[in-house]
Amino acid sequence: MCTICGGDYVVHTPVEHGYFFEPCPQCGEQPQEEHEKEFAELYKQLDEAEARNKEKHSA
Ligand SMILES: [Zn+2]
Numbered sequence: 090m091c092t093i094c095g096g097d098y099v100v101h102t103p104v105e106h107g108y109f110f111e112p113c114p115q116c117g118e119q120p121q122e123e124h125e126k127e128f129a130e131l132y133k134q135l136d137e138a139e140a141r142n143k144e145k146h147s148a
Pocket residue numbers: 091092093094095096097098099113114115116117
């Protein structure tokens with residue numbers, strides 16, 4: 090696995106007001122396909138977290 094981005098294709102550089110996101114200099118830009126897959130996964134996790142939250146509150 091890439092040691093610069095850890096397989097994320099993105100490097101987080103701390104800047105004055107937070108983080109600056111750059112494509113990994115070693116891996117280059119994340120392929121669109123990978124990006125969509127990751128987004129889908131992220132939204133799935135958010136949905137699941139939200140569902141769990143609702144369960145907790147209604148219980
Ligand atoms: Zn990389």
